[in-house]
Amino acid sequence: MLSEELKNLSGEEVRQLIREGKWRDATAGVASGFVQANILILPRKYVSDFMLFCIRNPKPCALIEVLDPGVTSPVNSCRNSDIRFDIPKYRVFENGRMVAEETDIANYWREDYVSFLMGCSYTFENALINSGISIRHIEEGKKVPLYSTNIACNSVSGIDVNMVVSMRPIPYKDLTKTIQITSKYPSMHGAPIHIGNPAEIGIEDINTPFLGDPVTIRENEVPVFWACGGTVYNYVEKLKCSLAITHAPSHMYILDVKDDDFREY
Incomplete structure (x- = not known):
């Protein structure tokens, strides 16, 4: 910690x-x-x-x-x-x-x-915390979980890559507030690109990140995914x-x- x-x-x-x-x-x-x-x-x-x-x-x-x-x-x-x-x-x-x-x-x-x-x-995490939304990987002393997805980036010179995303569990009651806060930081990935079922963006096992550590997702929470520079x-x-x-x-x-x-x- x-x-x-x-x-x-x-x-x-x-x-x-x-x-x-x-x-x-x-x-x-x-x-x-x-x-x-x-x-x-x-x-x-x-x-x-x-x-x-x-x-x-x-x-x-x-x-x-x-x-x-x-x-x-x-x-x-x-x-x-x-x-x-x-x-x-x-x-x-x-x-x-x-x-x-x-x-x-x-x-x-x-x-x-x-x-x-x-x-x-990481830049918008402080704003989330100040709004009463906890950040699980900070709570648990872990690295934020990153996942490689099936979301294709726009290619350049024949280099085709899929996007990497970061994930934070967010209580259902705080989803709207989370989207509003993070959307104000477009240079820091902005609003989430996916909320909910990881399989829809090609993530087979939420407990096995591409990089980083798995974190606890509680019953009243949903996984929320942001575009990530890990791409x-x-x-x-x-x-x-x-x-x-x-x-x-x-x-x-x-x-x-x-x-x-x-x-x-």
Whole structure:
């Protein structure tokens, strides 16, 4: 379980703990009120295709910021940062296959790398909690469950991938409020894409996530699914470029911009 101290830290303070090796766990609930981001780092030659993928698929991959080649510090979202060191855990892929999990990527860095920062549903969780809706994976000290679905993304350059979704159990009585709250964060996946029967979107076993941990679903609750930046794992697998780097599942990049900066009123 998270301590109140970690919940109340700023994005910059948590990044400092990460850089010092003092925090390597999942980031749900950490630095409450600060935006968390998915990342994908690619060689420059693949950038235009992935940019187009994001434009065509804004629900799972809404862009927050794109760094220039070789640049390691975001200009708009967290200037006092280094993307090579400030994420708790990274995944490294070669030819579409994960080959390593690392706590920094300095040894992999190249001057032609371009970093993409994309919205994350952890951002709207704080608004749900403040409205009295509990978040089960935070309650249970687990990683949010992610599932690969049968929902096809819009393809780019012959790369066809299915969407990954995150799931949170929501009481039936809070469904309308949950939809209203999350729809105000379109850059953070927005409103749910599916509510109810997992089989309808190709999920065979709700207790066996593609990534993350299974969580308890109580009798008065229904599984609710949001588009997820974890879709980049499917994209990288199909892309099969020589080297690609992402955050490890649930280990996000915590920024200096605030949740409310991305809320539509």
